[in-house]
Amino acid sequence: MDKGVMYVAYGRKAYNEAVASIETLRKFHDWPVLVVGDKPIKGAKHSNWKDRGTPGRWAKVNLNRVTNWEYTLFLDADTRIHGDLSLGFTLLERGYDLVMVPSRPQHNEMLRHLGKQERRTTMRELPLDPLQLNTGVMWFGPGATPLFELWSKEWERWKDKDQGAFLRALYKHPVNLAVLGWPFNSQNGEVVEHRFGKCV
Amino acid sequence: MGKHWVKAIKTVIRHDLQGAYRTYQPGDWFQCKNQELLELLAQSLVDTTAHLIKDEFSGKDSGVVILSGTKAPRALKTFGIGLKEALAPELPWKRNLIMSQGASATIETVALGLMRIDTGNDFPGWEMAAMLNSATQLARDVGTKEDKARTLELIGGLEVPVYNTGLVWLRRTKATISVVKIWRDELGSGSDPQHAFIRAVYGKSVKLCTLPHEWIGKWIRA
Numbered sequence: 001m002d003k004g005v006m007y008v009a010y011g012r013k014a015y016n017e018a019v020a021s022i023e024t025l026r027k028f029h030d031w032p033v034l035v036v037g038d039k040p041i042k043g044a045k046h047s048n049w050k051d052r053g054t055p056g057r058w059a060k061v062n063l064n065r066v067t068n069w070e071y072t073l074f075l076d077a078d079t080r081i082h083g084d085l086s087l088g089f090t091l092l093e094r095g096y097d098l099v100m101v102p103s104r105p106q107h108n109e110m111l112r113h114l115g116k117q118e119r120r121t122t123m124r125e126l127p128l129d130p131l132q133l134n135t136g137v138m139w140f141g142p143g144a145t146p147l148f149e150l151w152s153k154e155w156e157r158w159k160d161k162d163q164g165a166f167l168r169a170l171y172k173h174p175v176n177l178a179v180l181g182w183p184f185n186s187q188n189g190e191v192v193e194h195r196f197g198k199c200v
Numbered sequence: 201m202g203k204h205w206v207k208a209i210k211t212v213i214r215h216d217l218q219g220a221y222r223t224y225q226p227g228d229w230f231q232c233k234n235q236e237l238l239e240l241l242a243q244s245l246v247d248t249t250a251h252l253i254k255d256e257f258s259g260k261d262s263g264v265v266i267l268s269g270t271k272a273p274r275a276l277k278t279f280g281i282g283l284k285e286a287l288a289p290e291l292p293w294k295r296n297l298i299m300s301q302g303a304s305a306t307i308e309t310v311a312l313g314l315m316r317i318d319t320g321n322d323f324p325g326w327e328m329a330a331m332l333n334s335a336t337q338l339a340r341d342v343g344t345k346e347d348k349a350r351t352l353e354l355i356g357g358l359e360v361p362v363y364n365t366g367l368v369w370l371r372r373t374k375a376t377i378s379v380v381k382i383w384r385d386e387l388g389s390g391s392d393p394q395h396a397f398i399r400a401v402y403g404k405s406v407k408l409c410t411l412p413h414e415w416i417g418k419w420i421r422a
């Protein structure tokens with residue numbers, strides 16, 4: 001399987017977080033790593049993609065174009081790996097296009113981090129009470145390409161946060177999405193610990 | 201009378217009897233009683249799903265499959281939705297709701313779920329929809345030791361969420377026919393219902409629209 005791990009790390013804090021995350025990843029997997037950012041990280045391939053607006057977010061909503069592999073695991077820089085991440089790739093091999101974990105805030109608490117106008121529009125465009133998904137840990141394969149193309153277009157509408165744009169895109173073009181449990185992406189994640197906000 | 205779920209379309213500030221207040225932004229959902237509902241509708245501050253269902257829902261080639269011990273929702277005929285009792289999951293219609301394990305649903309819940317698995321001209325659509333059983337429950341938390349071992353062997357991990365298998369909406373497609381076959385076989389061999397569903401869904405790949413735990417659509421009534 002042609003696979004690897006991607007990070008987006010622009011700025012000093014994100015760089016330091018990515019260095020720490022890769023160190024923990026290496027305890028479990030020797031998969032190749034690509035870091036999109038302004039500074040290379042030892043042992044990882046490096047790419048400094050177009051600098052448009054907030055470059056970190058632009059790269060994140062264009063992961064499918066930036067990746068070096070057919071199957072990719074994207075990890076936010078502020079993650080720490082504490083276990084085996086193979087299950088996501090196994091599900092991609094089985095035919096899933098995308099593997100993600102739900103966010104903790106749901107229902108009325110969802111997407112509170114968006115700007116007022118974007119949230120208002122997003123909530124109007126989405127169907128009744130969708131599941132909010134966290135974009136900080138994602139396994140994706142070639143089948144997710146149409147969704148990523150739409151994600152990028154949706155993000156261009158406000159050029160701000162990425163999760164609202166992701167949900168708008170997902171509900172316009174559903175893909176085979178497998179959902180994993182909290183151990184793979186949460187503050188107390190047993191497999192992926194997500195230190196939310198440490199890059200800001 | 202009961203309460204109604206409504207969606208704020210403008211900012212709504214609500215006060216309780218102690219004087220505390222809460223602000224609801226457009227897109228937020230909340231429950232209110234009849235009198236407040238009438239006031240909010242008169243001020244065009246909220247919307248209900250009644251319009252949405254009335255304007256957009258058609259029950260054509262759709263139905264509810266009731267498995268043993270489950271009560272059928274009322275007023276299915278009014279919406280042109282069929283009803284069938286069965287011993288195991290099956291897909292007699294293009295769009296189906298399979299109800300089991302004593303689950304209950306209003307006609308609005310049935311319709312909202314069926315709308316979620318619709319397709320459109322440029323819209324490929326979801327093939328299935330099901331709610332999470334809880335925000336945190338995992339396959340490792342339910343079932344027998346044997347069930348967990350078999351799921352681990354087939355799926356590759358037990359850190360997958362548990363679904364509420366009492367209400368499962370399915371559009372009849374090649375993928376869902378395959379999912380239902382595995383689901384039936386697993387149930388037939390005496391597997392725990394939640395592990396049976398997990399093995400069916402994660403053992404193949406399907407466009408499953410995962411709905412949040414306590415999906416608001418479950419509680420909607422006109």
